[in-house]
Amino acid sequence: DSRVLVGQEVGMTTIQVLSPLSDSILAEKTVTVLDDKVSVTDLAIQLVAGLSVTLHPSTENSKAITAVATAEELLR
Template identity: 60%
Template structure:
């Protein structure tokens, strides 16, 4: 899956070239849905976007995914992609039976702004018609 993340920045009107991060330099915002129509793979012989969302390698080599400007042909963002032909082998496959799931939410004792979330799985089949597959 392709996701497009960005920083929100502003440039100072008083000091040219000085950029201020709106949410902080360590925050990125997912803008993927806003730019779907403007995503392009530079070399479609190497990779393509299947259904506009999944990057699929077509042949070995280098290409890039680009976000194009809707107003011109300029490239707003670009990420290099390398497609290799390394073979992948599954050596172990695990299975965990989950017959029930419980989510417990509690306000944190140290802060009224934090919530502690605990997820618990149940692995026992409790109904007579439930069976192992």
């Protein structure tokens, strides 16, 4: 079952998502392994494939700049 996480021993461990292209770590989450069986009710990962930033002069203040960061979620 893909929803079952089995701890080999009690302690802390890290789950990592690795890039298939470069073997670099894309995301990681530290979990605590206990000696009693529990059910994972929620584990979420949001993959960000890229970031872009756009800068615009503020219409309200001539000395301010508005920055907007956008996350790209699709790999191209």
